[in-house]
Amino acid sequence: MQKTKFPAVVVTFILCFAFWLLLTWSFAVQELIAGAVVSLAVALFTARFFIHEKAFWLCNPVKLFSGLFFWVCVFPVELVKANVDMARRCFSGCRNINPGIVKVPVDLKSDYGQAALANAITLTPGTITMEVAEEEGQTYYYIHWIDVTKPSGKEAGDAIKGTLEKGLRRVWE
């Protein structure tokens, strides 16, 4: 287990306090003090699970804006395309499906990048990340795909996550 670091505690505290403000939506002094105490206690205990790498990477404006661009412009387009495809399959009687589990290589190195990519893949209907494995320094995802059209490996990877991975690589190098 790694040690609790000070920047990690600060970042976790800010997040918890923002969440408290959103939930209570009142700015009386007593409520603010209570929220600060609770957030500090939570941050002290959970910061070492929450932040594993550099804490203040979001302060880099290039990464911040490419991240915003990904979640606001790139990802919703993919989401809508996959949703329409899935809805068409459902309305046409759920017959034309060809499910299977494929294994695709992933080039992202950072932990957060891999987690974000796995969540983005799971959030698009039609693909679910089932397992993450590492072999000889290369990370592989096992992905359940509703309509297997390409063989396992690079080609299936491009078809499933080509756009997503290109967008995420700008955020987490």
Next chain:
Amino acid sequence: MAIRIIVDLLLVIGAVFALAGTIGVLKMPDTYSRMQASTCIATLGMLGVALGALLYAIFVMHSAGTAVKVALVAGLILATNPVGSHAIAKGAYKSGIRPEKKMEVDDLGRDLYD
């Protein structure tokens, strides 16, 4: 008036995708395909309804607190749904649930289990 039409349109989109997801969950042939269909409900079905509610709260009710809370619910569902669905899929595969009709490609079973 225009804003009401946009809100209705968004609500209709959400309802259509929720209906599609429900039909998928009820009629898909195996467990993992049903999971895929249920993602449809949690993404565009939920997002359509939540966006409509957000616009309604901002432009018709003029209430910032309500809008923030609606956005919070939407963000919470969007952030937690993939994690839960990943956990269920992995757990189901590990506990030995396989589709009746054998899958054409099954790298996970070939490499890690069985």
Next chain:
Amino acid sequence: MSELVIFAVFLALLAALLMVRVAKGPTAADRMVAGDAADTLICCAMILFSLFSGRGIYLDISIVCAAFGFIDTMLVGRYLEKERGKKDGN
């Protein structure tokens, strides 16, 4: 105004339809997936009903509902993962 409550009732009806899968589903994973989807639908219906009636309490309930649905799902996922180990053990 009244279209909000119409859509809320429609979403609640869809959630009730999902209960068919909860009752019928051959495995625990099926039941949990259908239950999770019904949870999401009820959250949406509660947002719409809160806007219709103008009472903020339904929004708070909706937040709690979403958070607990996630905890439920994680719990059952972990439980299913352990199931296999028990079968192999004896």
